[in-house]
Amino acid sequence: MSLNLWQPIDPAQVDVVLDPxxxxxxxxxxxxxxxxxxxxxxxxxxxxxxxWIEPSDWADAVREAEKNxxxxxxxxxxxxxxxxxxxxxxxxxxxxxxxAWNRTRAASIGPPVAGERLESSAKFGSLWVSPLSIYAxxxxxxxxxxxxxxVLDIALRRGFLPEPIQPREYKxxxxxxxxxxxxxxxxxxxxxxxxxxxxxxxxxxxxxxxPDEIIFPDEWEQAVCLVIHGYAYSVGRNxxxxxxxxWSPTNRAMGYVDSYDVIRWDSERTVRxxxxxxxAIATVVVPDxxxxxxx
Amino acid sequence: xxxxxxxxxxxxxxxxGQDIGGLNAIPPLTEARFPVxxxxxxxxxxDDLSKWxxxxxxxxxxxxxxxxxIDFDIGVARRQPVLYFSADTAGLYVLLVVDPSAAKPVxxxxxxxxxxxxxxxxxxxxVTPSTPAxxxxxxxxxxxxxxxxxxxxxxxxxxxxxxxxxxxxASVDQDVKTGDGKTPxxxxxxxxxxxxxxxxxxxxxxxxxxxxxxRPTPDAVRKAVKP
Numbered sequence: 232m233s234l235n236l237w238q239p240i241d242p243a244q245v246d247v248v249l250d251p252x253x254x255x256x257x258x259x260x261x262x263x264x265x266x267x268x269x270x271x272x273x274x275x276x277x278x279x280x281x282x283w284i285e286p287s288d289w290a291d292a293v294r295e296a297e298k299n300x301x302x303x304x305x306x307x308x309x310x311x312x313x314x315x316x317x318x319x320x321x322x323x324x325x326x327x328x329x330x331a332w333n334r335t336r337a338a339s340i341g342p343p344v345a346g347e348r349l350e351s352s353a354k355f356g357s358l359w360v361s362p363l364s365i366y367a368x369x370x371x372x373x374x375x376x377x378x379x380x381x382v383l384d385i386a387l388r389r390g391f392l393p394e395p396i397q398p399r400e401y402k403x404x405x406x407x408x409x410x411x412x413x414x415x416x417x418x419x420x421x422x423x424x425x426x427x428x429x430x431x432x433x434x435x436x437x438x439x440x441x442p443d444e445i446i447f448p449d450e451w452e453q454a455v456c457l458v459i460h461g462y463a464y465s466v467g468r469n470x471x472x473x474x475x476x477x478w479s480p481t482n483r484a485m486g487y488v489d490s491y492d493v494i495r496w497d498s499e500r501t502v503r504x505x506x507x508x509x510x511a512i513a514t515v516v517v518p519d520x521x522x523x524x525x526x
Numbered sequence: 527x528x529x530x531x532x533x534x535x536x537x538x539x540x541x542x543g544q545d546i547g548g549l550n551a552i553p554p555l556t557e558a559r560f561p562v563x564x565x566x567x568x569x570x571x572x573d574d575l576s577k578w579x580x581x582x583x584x585x586x587x588x589x590x591x592x593x594x595x596i597d598f599d600i601g602v603a604r605r606q607p608v609l610y611f612s613a614d615t616a617g618l619y620v621l622l623v624v625d626p627s628a629a630k631p632v633x634x635x636x637x638x639x640x641x642x643x644x645x646x647x648x649x650x651x652x653v654t655p656s657t658p659a660x661x662x663x664x665x666x667x668x669x670x671x672x673x674x675x676x677x678x679x680x681x682x683x684x685x686x687x688x689x690x691x692x693x694x695x696a697s698v699d700q701d702v703k704t705g706d707g708k709t710p711x712x713x714x715x716x717x718x719x720x721x722x723x724x725x726x727x728x729x730x731x732x733x734x735x736x737x738x739x740x741r742p743t744p745d746a747v748r749k750a751v752k753p
Contacts, residue, residue, distance in 0.1 A: 276671070277672075279673060279675075281673055281674055281675050295678050296678055299682035300681065300682065300685065301676070334697065335696055335697055336696055337681060337685060337688060337696055338688075339681050339682075339685050340685075351689075354688070354689070355688055390705070438705040439704070439705035444671065444699075460675055461676065513671050514671055514702065516702075516703055516704055518705070518710060518712075519704060519712055525705075
C-alpha cells in the first residue's frame with residue numbers, strides 16, 4: 232500500500248471533523264500535559280534529544296525512514312473500526328501500543344491495508360490488543376467517550392487484554408473482543424461487557440501486555456520527530472482521538488491510521504494546535520518468550 | 527606479527543596486564559567489541575582526552591597470513607577506550623594497547639581465539655575454548671531510550687534477518703522489564719553483555735550459548751549473524 236507521502240493529498244481527507252466519536256471538549260479540557268505527566272508518574276519521559284531532527288532535514292529523514300520502513304506507520308499492521316461507538320481514545324491507544332510492541336520486535340511490516348490480513352503479521356509475531364478492555368473501565372456507562380488521562384492511567388496500571396483474533400496462536404488464557412463497534416477481519420466485535428464480567432483471573436494476562444514508559448514532547452516539531460523515528464503519537468482534537476503515524480514533507484501534514492478503516496490527515500496547523508496533551512509510548516513490558524507473551 | 531617499533535616500548539613497560547574485557551573466542555569475520563579497562567584515563571577536558579588517546583599505541587600479534595582489522599575508539603561519556611576487532615583467519619591473536627604517556631608506560635593485552643585453532647600435536651585433545659556455533663539465534667539492539675534512537679538501517683536489516691529466517695531480532699531498552707518486573711529471560715545475556723561493552727550496541731547470540739557484541743551497523747551485524 233502506498234502512503235502517498237509526496238503526492239498531493241485529497242483535501243477531503245485533511246482535518247476531517249467527524250460526528251461525536253468519544254472525545255468531547257469537556258474531556259479534552261482535562262487532558263493537559265501536567266495532568267498526563269502526573270498520572271504517568273515514574274513512567275513519564277521527556278523527549279530524548281537524540282531523536283531530534285532539524286525541520287530542514289525532515290524530508291531526507293522521511294525518505295530514509297520510507298526506504299527502511301522505520302516510520303511509525305510501518306509498525307502498524309491492522310486497522311480497527313469503532314463505528315459507531317465512542318471508543319476513539321482507546322483505539323488510538325491500541326495503535327500506539329501495538330506500534331511500540333512491533334518496534335521492539337523489529338516488526339516493521341505496515342502500513343495496514345483495510346480489510347486484509349498481512350501475511351507478515353504472523354511471521355513477525357505482532358500482537359493485537361482489545362481497545363474495549365480499556366474503555367470498559369474508563370467509561371462504565373459505555374457512551375460519552377473517555378479522556379486520554381483515564382485510558383493512559385488504566386493501561387499503565389493493569390494493561391490490555393488481548394483480542395481473541397490474533398495473527399498467530401498465543402494460547403492466551405484470557406481475551407476480550409476488541410470493540411462493540413463494527414470491528415473487521417482483524418478485530419473482533421461483541422456486546423458491551425462491564426469490567427465485572429471480564430473473564431476470571433484476567434489481570435494475570437493483562438499485566439504482561441502494557442506500556443512501560445511514555446514520552447511527552449515540549450514542541451510540535453518533537454512530535455514529528457517521534458513519528459519519523461517510529462513512535463506513534465496519540466492526540467485528541469476536533470472531538471476525536473487518533474494516532475499520528477506518518478509525516479508528509481510535501482503536504483506538511485501528519486497521517487494517521489483512523490479507527491474507521493481509513494488513513495486520514497491532519498494539516499500542520501492542526502498538528503501545531505493538537506500536539507500538546509498527546510503522547511508516545513516509548514517502551515512496553517516484554518515477555519520472557521515472545522511466543523508465550525502472557526504465561 | 528608485532529611491529530618492531532613496539533618492542534622497545536614493550537620492554538620499557540612497567541605494568542603488563544590482561545585487562546581488556548569481552549569475549550575470548552569469536553567466529554571469523556565477526557566484529558567484537560572489547561572494553562579496555564587497565565589504563566589511566568585522564569579526568570580533564572575532552573581536549574585532554576583526545577590528546578591522550580592520540581598517543582596510545584594499538585597493535586595485534588596475528589597468525590601468519592592473517593589480515594585482522596582493529597579499530598580504536600573512546601566513549602566521551604564513559605571515558606572508556608574500546609577496541610573493535612575482527613579477523614578473517616582462524617588462530618590465536620594477541621591484542622596490545624600501550625600507553626607510553628604514563629609516568630611508567632603501561633601495556634594491556636588480550637588473547638583472542640578466532641574460529642578453531644589447529645590441534646596442538648604436543649597436547650592431544652581440545653586446547654582452546656569452544657567457538658560459537660555458527661547458527662545465530664537472535665540479534666538484539668540494546669539501547670538507552672532516553673539517549674539513543676533505533677538506527678533506520680538496522681531496522682531494515684532486522685526485518686531482513688527475520689524474514690529470511692536467519693535469526694530473531696529485537697530492539698530493547700537496557701532497563702526493559704517483564705510484566706512481573708524482572709529482566710526478560712530471553713534478553714538477560716544480551717543486556718548483560720551490552721552494559722559491559724557500552725551502549726548502544728548489538729549482541730548476537732549463538733546456538734552454543736556464546737555471544738558477541740558488535741557495533742549497531744548493518745555490516746557488523748550481518749557479519750556476526752552470517753560469519
